[in-house]
Amino acid sequence: MQKRAIFGGKSLPYLLLLPQLFVVAVFFYWPASQALWQSFLLQDAFGLNTSFVWFENYKELFEDTGYYRTMLTTAVFAIMVAGLSLSLALLLAVQADKSIKGASVYKTLLIWPYAVAPAVAGVLWIFMFQPSLGVVAQGIRAMGWNWNPLLNGNDALTLVVLASTWKQISYNFLFFLAGLQSIPRAVIEAAAIDGASPARRFWTIILPLLSPTIFFLVVVNIVYVFFDTFGIIDAMTQGGPSKATETLVYKVFFDGRLGGNLGSSAAQSVILMIMVVALTAVQFRFIERRVAY
Amino acid sequence: MATVELTNIKKIYAGGVEAVRDVSLTVPNGSFTVLLGPSGCGKSTLLRMIAGLETITSGTCKIGERVVNEIEPADRDIAMVFQNYALYPHMSVYDNMAYGLRNRGMPKPEIDKRVREAAVLLAIEEYLTRKPRALSGGQRQRVAMGRAIVREPQVFLFDEPLSNLDAKLRVTMRLEIKRLHNRLNATSIFVTHDQVEAMTLADQVVVMNSGRIEQIGAPGEVYKHPASRFVASFIGSPAMNLMTGKIVEPGVVETPGGKLPFDAKRFSASGEVEVGIRPEDIHTASSGGTSFTPELVEELGATRLLHGNFGSTPIIVAIPASGTVHENKEMRLSIDAQAVQLFDKATGRSLAR
Numbered sequence: 266m267q268k269r270a271i272f273g274g275k276s277l278p279y280l281l282l283l284p285q286l287f288v289v290a291v292f293f294y295w296p297a298s299q300a301l302w303q304s305f306l307l308q309d310a311f312g313l314n315t316s317f318v319w320f321e322n323y324k325e326l327f328e329d330t331g332y333y334r335t336m337l338t339t340a341v342f343a344i345m346v347a348g349l350s351l352s353l354a355l356l357l358a359v360q361a362d363k364s365i366k367g368a369s370v371y372k373t374l375l376i377w378p379y380a381v382a383p384a385v386a387g388v389l390w391i392f393m394f395q396p397s398l399g400v401v402a403q404g405i406r407a408m409g410w411n412w413n414p415l416l417n418g419n420d421a422l423t424l425v426v427l428a429s430t431w432k433q434i435s436y437n438f439l440f441f442l443a444g445l446q447s448i449p450r451a452v453i454e455a456a457a458i459d460g461a462s463p464a465r466r467f468w469t470i471i472l473p474l475l476s477p478t479i480f481f482l483v484v485v486n487i488v489y490v491f492f493d494t495f496g497i498i499d500a501m502t503q504g505g506p507s508k509a510t511e512t513l514v515y516k517v518f519f520d521g522r523l524g525g526n527l528g529s530s531a532a533q534s535v536i537l538m539i540m541v542v543a544l545t546a547v548q549f550r551f552i553e554r555r556v557a558y
Numbered sequence: 559m560a561t562v563e564l565t566n567i568k569k570i571y572a573g574g575v576e577a578v579r580d581v582s583l584t585v586p587n588g589s590f591t592v593l594l595g596p597s598g599c600g601k602s603t604l605l606r607m608i609a610g611l612e613t614i615t616s617g618t619c620k621i622g623e624r625v626v627n628e629i630e631p632a633d634r635d636i637a638m639v640f641q642n643y644a645l646y647p648h649m650s651v652y653d654n655m656a657y658g659l660r661n662r663g664m665p666k667p668e669i670d671k672r673v674r675e676a677a678v679l680l681a682i683e684e685y686l687t688r689k690p691r692a693l694s695g696g697q698r699q700r701v702a703m704g705r706a707i708v709r710e711p712q713v714f715l716f717d718e719p720l721s722n723l724d725a726k727l728r729v730t731m732r733l734e735i736k737r738l739h740n741r742l743n744a745t746s747i748f749v750t751h752d753q754v755e756a757m758t759l760a761d762q763v764v765v766m767n768s769g770r771i772e773q774i775g776a777p778g779e780v781y782k783h784p785a786s787r788f789v790a791s792f793i794g795s796p797a798m799n800l801m802t803g804k805i806v807e808p809g810v811v812e813t814p815g816g817k818l819p820f821d822a823k824r825f826s827a828s829g830e831v832e833v834g835i836r837p838e839d840i841h842t843a844s845s846g847g848t849s850f851t852p853e854l855v856e857e858l859g860a861t862r863l864l865h866g867n868f869g870s871t872p873i874i875v876a877i878p879a880s881g882t883v884h885e886n887k888e889m890r891l892s893i894d895a896q897a898v899q900l901f902d903k904a905t906g907r908s909l910a911r
């Protein structure tokens with residue numbers, strides 16, 4: 266049964282919506298339109314001269330090989346973080362779901378990283394992996410690997426991937442655990458009686474039943490990697506060395522804030538915005554179809 | 559098909575709950591055995607131990623010639639129908655039924671043959687391509703049965719499979735299960751707390767109470783000769799009348815309703831006892847017998863229930879609904895001597911020899 270409020274006229278519902286619309290307008294549409302407007306402008310380095318240049322900023326972006334490199338870095342970064350954090354979280358959730366002794370302590374400990382601010386997480390990881398002082402870095406170097414995220418681009422990328430993954434596992438874990446616990450025990454038992462080994466049960470029953478959760482998390486994780494890893498990257502590598510860890514969001518910040526190229530920065534924001542809108546649209550469509558069953 | 563033999567089975571859960579205490583039971587080959595008892599008496603626990611879903615704390619469970627205590631559910635050659643059907647929600651009806659066969663590496667044509675045969679048997683051919691969520695409760699129940707049947711297991715286990723269906727469908731499905739059993743003749747163990755289901759389906763009823771077996775017997779046997787006060791009051795609706803009594807001479811017991819004769823050949827009793835009489839074993843009499851004043855009359859269509867007292871003990875009498883009965887008007891009742899049951903006052907066990 267659906268409960269519906271019945272209103273006499275049209276003015277009251279609109280009035281009730283007004284505060285929400287106001288918030289959305291001020292905090293989303295206004296900055297978004299500003300970005301859009303900015304992306305059509307060209308400003309000199311001192312902000313004295315502004316001219317309207319149509320799509321010049323976009324054209325320049327797409328002619329810049331550096332931009333494609335950043336896109337590739339972001340894509341690699343996103344795939345690695347989403348892949349790692351999803352699979353590790355699933356592994357941990359499956360273990361937690363086995364109702365072992367001390368499960369609640371285990372769960373609480375797993376959730377803690379989520380409470381750590383990204384920048385703090387970045388600093389933490391820097392401490393551990395700093396080439397000459399970091400505890401972990403010393404261990405790695407002792408094993409004969411010349412680990413140096415300050416100079417080696419791949420090492421730096423590995424480091425931000427690890428830190429970002431670590432930070433996101435808790436979130437994914439919570440959703441996976443909830444998803445696992447909503448699978449009726451009898452269904453798993455029926456599969457066991459039906460002769461499915463634990464591994465086969467996982468692949469043919471548990472994973473398909475988790476597919477809505479997995480899909481939701483993939484989208485959320487991509488958005489996380491795109492935007493929320495900014496703090497981690499800024500604290501750890503500032504996009505370096507030589508742009509090896511520069512993601513799209515970091516480039517927006519770098520070009521606009523540090524490089525003073527507001528027009529290009531705004532154009533990049535608009536492109537990012539379009540990507541997120543597309544992702545969200547895909548998510549809504551699929552969630553409505555409830556993936557797989 | 560196989561015999562299931564339980565010897566001194568105990569189950570203590572991790573939290574210390576003693577769910578099953580020392581149960582020994584033989585389910586003969588091809589039998590339809592019903593485990594009956596009130597909620598929480600350990601029926602499901604017992605069934606799940608046979609299935610291998612719960613470990614056995616002590617005792618042995620034998621299926622056929624094999625002790626299966628340490629054997630995985632998949633290798634026990636059993637199939638189970640769950641209360642909530644437990645169908646795989648993301649698979650079609652066909653795949654639900656085929657899953658167990660595929661897991662065992664059966665060739666495709668054989669799987670197809672079995673699934674289609676079961677579908678015909680259960681009248682679910684039309685739904686083979688549907689997902690479970692697009693089925694009604696009764697249809698889901700059939701699919702769950704189909705999933706069990708295609709496996710052709712040694713033993714079928716049912717855990718209250720009908721309790722989620724509405725009353726009418728439950729009666730239909732009950733008949734179908736009975737028919738199916740007559741046809742397949744597979745050893746079946748069926749858990750329920752519904753005595754009508756138990757009486758109609760079983761050839762052997764096992765009445766359980768707080769983790770113990772109270773009585774094992776044919777439906778008629780547990781009804782006519784309950785082994786304990788618990789069985790007497792649990793089976794039969796309305797429940798058996800129970801009152802205190804005292805043996806005054808061989809074959810006569812003094813009750814609040816006067817002196818009643820009982821079968822002295824069947825019961826060896828003396829002193830204080832508990833007397834049980836089923837409501838339907840009390841009849842109206844024109845004269846003599848026991849005095850009774852119905853305070854309330856319930857019309858059930860074919861029968862009529864009279865509520866009143868013998869002394870201070872509440873009594874229910876079930877009589878055919880013919881003639882008229884007046885509330886609050888004294889009448890005479892006669893009681894069938896063969897139907898009087900005597901129980902030990904302290905232990906509640908029947909005093910039958």
Ligand SMILES: Nc1ncnc2c1ncn2[C@@H]1O[C@H](COP(=O)(O)OP(=O)(O)OP(=O)(O)O)[C@@H](O)[C@H]1O
Nearest residue numbers: 571573575577596597598599600601602603604751
């Ligand atoms: N996993 C468990 N852990 C601890 N105690 C349990 C567990 N499962 C059941 N019990 C307890 O064991 C006893 C028997 O439970 P069981 O499920 O076998 O009862 P039942 O006869 O099937 O009842 P119902 O008719 O309500 O299904 C109950 O007291 C129950 O609380």
Ligand SMILES: [Mg+2]
Nearest residue numbers: 601602603718
């Ligand atoms: Mg139960």
